[in-house]
Every structure is written in C-alpha cells, then in structure tokens.
Amino acid sequence: MLIFLVFLMWVEVGGYIDGFVDHQFTVDNETQAELRINVDLIVATPCNYINTNVRDATADLLMAAEKLSYEGVGFFVPPWYVVNGRRPVRTTELDEIVQRGMPAEFIQREQQAFEGQPACHIFGSFPVNKVKGEFHITAKGYGYHDRRRPPPEALNFTHITNEFSFGDFYPYLDNPLDETVRVTNEHLHTYQYELNVVPTYYRKLGMEVDTYQFSALNFDKSATRQVPGIFFRYDFEPIKLLIEEKRIxxxxxxxxxxxxxxxxxxxxxxxxxxxxxxxxxxxxxxxxxxxxxxxxxxxx
Known part of the structure; x- marks a missing residue:
C-alpha cells in the first residue's frame, strides 16, 4: 500500500510540474487586415511562360510576380516526397511546435535567372487581404489575351510543393501540402486546391507561436474547357484555436x-x-x- 501511495504521489507531482495542454476554440475577433502567404514551388514549365496572380473577394488583383522570386532549375523529385497522394495526418505536439517555431525570411533575388531551364522555381512571400481569395499559377495568354502565349506542347503543370503556408514563415513547421508532388503527362491540365484556414496560437512557458493551420482538398482534370494551371483557393474560418500549456x-x-x-x-x-x-x-x-x-x- 505504501508503494502504491508513493506511486500516486509521484504521478501527481509529475503532472503538476509538466502541466497539461489545453485546447480552446474562440471567435477570431482580431482586426488584422493583411497576412502573408509563403510559397516554395517548382513547376515543370519554363519561367518565361508562367504568370502568377492573386484575386480576392474584395476584387483586389495582386501581381504576385512582383513579390516572388523566379529561378530556372531542372525538375527533380526527392525520393521521400509524396507523389499524387496525401501526406499522412500527424498531430504535432506543442513542444515540437515551440522548438520549431523559428521565424525566417525568404532570400529575395534581385536578378531572375531562368534562361534555358525546363522548370521554374517560384518562392517567396507576398501580402494578401484576410478574406476569401485565390492564388494561381497559369501560362501567359491562357484565360486572357497576351501576345507571348506559348504553344500548348511547351506547358506542363506537374509541380512540387516544398512550402505553402499562411502568416509568418516558419520553415520547420509542417503543413499539409509540404513535400508533395502532382504529376501529369498532359500539357493542358488544371490543379485546384481548396484550403480552409484556421488561425492558431501556441503558448508554452512564455514562448508564443502565432500561425495558421489549414486543411487541403485537391482536384485535377484535363483543361480542355478550363484555363490550365495551378489554383490555390483559400478561405478563413471565423474561429481561432488556442493551444496552451497550463498548470493547476x-x-x-x-x-x-x-x-x-x-x-x-x-x-x-x-x-x-x-x-x-x-x-x-x-x-x-x-x-x-x-x-x-x-x-x-x-x-x-
């Protein structure tokens, strides 16, 4: 009985020292007008054929090409990336979030070097309004008039997603689309992602990480009657998730x-x-x- 008593006391003392993780949903009443989208993509189409834009519910049109960096590269798929599938769902622990929650910035290249390369590396961060919107990567002259319209056989929207996140850029935090690949043999193909974004706030012993989580659904089909390209449609939920370590x-x-x-x-x-x-x-x-x-x- 004495051993059992000591065991229970030890468990209680350990629980008091370690605390517990509390999850709460609250109404997102912050008046933040803008936030950033962080992208790191490789598209199997030359950079001089690609156009990137953002359009949102307020009818604002952002020329994302002015904020992003472009780099001509060869197309190579790392062996550990998920090809034409979904990443396994994994709940990240609070300790891991705090340890990896180190903000960073993309290196902005002043000169765009992409001549003669078969693929385009698109990376950087750009501001968007905190409303429903769409970020898309399309070919020039498709969906609108442009004299620089490339021939269909020069296009392929097979793409690698190294990073796609909202808010401050935390390169060591995992997101649903990170390290995924979508492959197609068609020249004119459309990829569409539906993203539901939830503001998420982590707090542990005075350390705070303010970021965004999102769920992702993806669809793709032949673009015989649609504009070929990659479309990320996002919407923000009116709730906020607070994950905090507490002690009694x-x-x-x-x-x-x-x-x-x-x-x-x-x-x-x-x-x-x-x-x-x-x-x-x-x-x-x-x-x-x-x-x-x-x-x-x-x-x-």
Whole structure:
C-alpha cells in the first residue's frame, strides 16, 4: 500500500510540474487586415511562360510576380516526397511546435535567372487581404489575351510543393501540402486546391507561436474547357484555436494530494474490515478472536 501511495504521489507531482495542454476554440475577433502567404514551388514549365496572380473577394488583383522570386532549375523529385497522394495526418505536439517555431525570411533575388531551364522555381512571400481569395499559377495568354502565349506542347503543370503556408514563415513547421508532388503527362491540365484556414496560437512557458493551420482538398482534370494551371483557393474560418500549456494552482495541487491520502486511508480501512469479516466466516469467531482475550490475573 505504501508503494502504491508513493506511486500516486509521484504521478501527481509529475503532472503538476509538466502541466497539461489545453485546447480552446474562440471567435477570431482580431482586426488584422493583411497576412502573408509563403510559397516554395517548382513547376515543370519554363519561367518565361508562367504568370502568377492573386484575386480576392474584395476584387483586389495582386501581381504576385512582383513579390516572388523566379529561378530556372531542372525538375527533380526527392525520393521521400509524396507523389499524387496525401501526406499522412500527424498531430504535432506543442513542444515540437515551440522548438520549431523559428521565424525566417525568404532570400529575395534581385536578378531572375531562368534562361534555358525546363522548370521554374517560384518562392517567396507576398501580402494578401484576410478574406476569401485565390492564388494561381497559369501560362501567359491562357484565360486572357497576351501576345507571348506559348504553344500548348511547351506547358506542363506537374509541380512540387516544398512550402505553402499562411502568416509568418516558419520553415520547420509542417503543413499539409509540404513535400508533395502532382504529376501529369498532359500539357493542358488544371490543379485546384481548396484550403480552409484556421488561425492558431501556441503558448508554452512564455514562448508564443502565432500561425495558421489549414486543411487541403485537391482536384485535377484535363483543361480542355478550363484555363490550365495551378489554383490555390483559400478561405478563413471565423474561429481561432488556442493551444496552451497550463498548470493547476498550488492550492489545487495540495488538495489533490490530500484527497489521494484520505482516499487511500478509507480504502485501507474498508479492506481491513472486509478481510476481518471473511476471516470470521472462514474459521469461526472464537478462532479468529483467539489471543484477543484479556489475560486473567492471579486475584481473579
């Protein structure tokens, strides 16, 4: 019984020191007008054929090409990337989030070098309004008039997603589209992603990480009647997820220890009485009480 008591006390002390992770959903009442989208993509089409834009529900049109960097590269798929599939869902622990929550910035290239390369590396961050919108990568002259329209056989929207995230850029945090690949053999093909974004706030022992989580659904089909390209449609949920490490108060901790000790005393007493009754039933009252009689003195 003593060993069991020590074990329970140890568990309570450990729980008090380590704390617990609390998850709460609240209404997102922040008046943040803008945030950033961070992208790192490789598209199997030369950079001089590609156009990138953002359009949102306020009818604003952002020329994302002015904010992003372009680099001509060869198209290579790392062997550990997920090809034409979904990444396994994994819930990241709070400790891991805090350890990896180191903000960074993309290196902005002043000169765009992409001549003669079969693929285009598109990377960087750009601001968007915090409303429903769409970021798309299309070929020049498709969906609108442009004299630089490339021939269909020069296009292929097979792409590698190294990074796609919202808010501050945390390169070591995992996102649903990171390290995924979409492959097609068609020259005119459309990829569409539907993203539902939830603001998420992590807090642990004074360390804070303010970021965004999102779920992703993807569709693709031949672009015989549609504009070929890659379309990321995003929408922001009106809720916010707060994940925080908390501890119970010291008074609650003492009360829980007292309750454990009191409960063990009551259980011990109940077990003793039960054992005594079973002993009386098994061997009889006289034998069970043998040795309890008061010894007689010489004068009695």
């Amino acid at each position: 108060s010291f008074i609650q901790f003492v009360l829980r220890l007292t309750t454990i000790c009191g409960g063990l005393i009551v259980i011990s007493s109940w077990l003793y009485q039960t054992f005594d009754r079973l002993l009386v039933i098994a061997i009889g009252k006289k034998k069970a009480s043998r040795g309890e009689e008061r010894p007689h003195g010489l004068l009695e």
